Amino acid sequence: MKKDVSVVYYRSAQESVAEAINLSGTFDKLSRGDNVFIKPNIVYWSREAQVPPWGMITTSRVVEDVVRELKDRGAGQITIGEGIITFDPKDRETSAHAYESLGYNELSKRFGVKIVNTFERAFRRKRLGDDVTLNFSVDLLDADFVVSLPVLKTHTQTVVSLSQKNLKGCIDINSRKRCHSDDRHKNLDFHVSMLADVLPKSCTLIDGIYTLERGPTYIGKALRSNLLIASEDMLLADIVGTALLGIDPGEVPHLVMACEKRGIASSIESADVVGEPVEMWARPHKWDFPYNKDNSLPVYLEYMGVKGLSFPKYDHSLCTYCSGIIGIIQYAISKAWKKTPYDGVEILTGKICRPNPEMNHTLLVGKCQIKLNKDNKQIRNSIPVPGCPPRLDKLVDGLREAGIDVDPDIFKDHELAPELFMKRYLNRPEFSWDFYKIEPE
Numbered sequence: 001m002k003k004d005v006s007v008v009y010y011r012s013a014q015e016s017v018a019e020a021i022n023l024s025g026t027f028d029k030l031s032r033g034d035n036v037f038i039k040p041n042i043v044y045w046s047r048e049a050q051v052p053p054w055g056m057i058t059t060s061r062v063v064e065d066v067v068r069e070l071k072d073r074g075a076g077q078i079t080i081g082e083g084i085i086t087f088d089p090k091d092r093e094t095s096a097h098a099y100e101s102l103g104y105n106e107l108s109k110r111f112g113v114k115i116v117n118t119f120e121r122a123f124r125r126k127r128l129g130d131d132v133t134l135n136f137s138v139d140l141l142d143a144d145f146v147v148s149l150p151v152l153k154t155h156t157q158t159v160v161s162l163s164q165k166n167l168k169g170c171i172d173i174n175s176r177k178r179c180h181s182d183d184r185h186k187n188l189d190f191h192v193s194m195l196a197d198v199l200p201k202s203c204t205l206i207d208g209i210y211t212l213e214r215g216p217t218y219i220g221k222a223l224r225s226n227l228l229i230a231s232e233d234m235l236l237a238d239i240v241g242t243a244l245l246g247i248d249p250g251e252v253p254h255l256v257m258a259c260e261k262r263g264i265a266s267s268i269e270s271a272d273v274v275g276e277p278v279e280m281w282a283r284p285h286k287w288d289f290p291y292n293k294d295n296s297l298p299v300y301l302e303y304m305g306v307k308g309l310s311f312p313k314y315d316h317s318l319c320t321y322c323s324g325i326i327g328i329i330q331y332a333i334s335k336a337w338k339k340t341p342y343d344g345v346e347i348l349t350g351k352i353c354r355p356n357p358e359m360n361h362t363l364l365v366g367k368c369q370i371k372l373n374k375d376n377k378q379i380r381n382s383i384p385v386p387g388c389p390p391r392l393d394k395l396v397d398g399l400r401e402a403g404i405d406v407d408p409d410i411f412k413d414h415e416l417a418p419e420l421f422m423k424r425y426l427n428r429p430e431f432s433w434d435f436y437k438i439e440p441e
Contacts, residue, residue: 003274005240010226017065020230029201032074037143043216045098048415055212055222059435062207083118103438123172128194134175152208153215154287159252162241163204163234167195180319182351188316193257203232213285224430236271243268246284308342317351321389332406345402361402366390
């Protein structure tokens with residue numbers, strides 16, 4: 001008898017994915033001839049540096065195996081679509097490079113799969129209720145059947161990033177920014193909990209061959225876990241995936257919200273699981289970066305003895321563009337620290353954070369922070385860093401004006417940052433590039 005969610009230990013190509021799909025009836029609602037939209041997770045890519053993909057990007061192995069299963073079941077046109085965020089919003093070459101490197105173009109040649117960058121396609125407004133309107137990819141909305149292929153990972157803002165959160169890659173940039181609202185109720189979790197409501201027939205297969213702590217990007221720590229989770233019900237699959245990450249689903253706000261709408265408990269007991277026992281394979285994954293007691297400074301900067309600086313913890317209002325430079329700023333500060341206290345410097349981000357009147361210099365990083373605090377009379381020395389995303393040259397100038405002598409080359413070469421994180425996977429055969437290749441037949 002088929003169950004709500006299947007958990008399968010990954011052992012071999014094609015067979016393991018087929019087992020996960022069959023055990024849970026994941027494709028049972030697929031009709032012959034249905035046009036299918038597949039949404040993998042490619043959260044980041046670079047043409048300049050080798051990016052550690054493990055736990056961050058859906059394995060090409062799983063993508064290919066799912067395409068084969070769909071073709072075997074008589075699917076019509078299959079489209080693979082993603083909207084990869086790049087630091088230059090006009091960059092279209094990076095997405096094309098990613099698709100070629102990950103072997104998607106080979107799937108196009110072999111199976112007639114259509115590969116799209118959703119940012120180059122049209123979007124359509126959809127009302128989700130509660131006066132929330134977002135613009136979704138027409139390729140997603142016009143499909144007969146949608147397959148979400150996320151990675152089994154944690155997330156520094158939403159605790160986990162699984163089937164539902166993966167759909168955020170199918171909305172346009174303005175909609176993504178609206179998801180990062182300054183409304184403490186209609187926040188990021190609120191929007192994520194509603195994303196799947198617009199879909200036609202849909203299902204998910206969560207790729208846990210590699211899992212990720214403190215995702216969603218390469219900064220996190222990847223683990224080889226060899227798990228697949230499949231279901232025609234994204235919410236139940238996400239509950240099970242969360243439990244496998246060693247996290248209580250009741251502590252994930254967007255899952256709690258989605259469960260409340262469905263009238264079910266946000267716990268593993270809500271899902272009927274077949275295959276591997278969850279309790280056997282559950283493995284604690286960290287999701288949050290530690291800050292000091294008042295959340296004014298990352299713990300590692302405090303351990304270094306950094307004084308005279310406040311860099312408040314990011315909140316849900318911080319969108320992808322600004323979040324992408326948080327780590328760069330912290331790294332640059334750690335390299336610039338000379339054990340002499342800074343002159344009361346604070347660095348503010350997002351749409352909510354307000355200045356501390358006791359600080360002498362206030363960097364307003366990004367368009368949203370400038371709009372919020374540009375006229376704040378409590379700021380002694382306002383240093384705006386304009387742009388969306390923020391301009392890195394202005395950021396360097398601003399930090400130096402505030403007395404933090406950062407190395408501009410760190411920001412100039414930020415595209416090379418992934419290379420620093422590749423080192424942790426060297427000489428570890430369990431982290432294989434073979435999972436991200438699709439070889440020509």
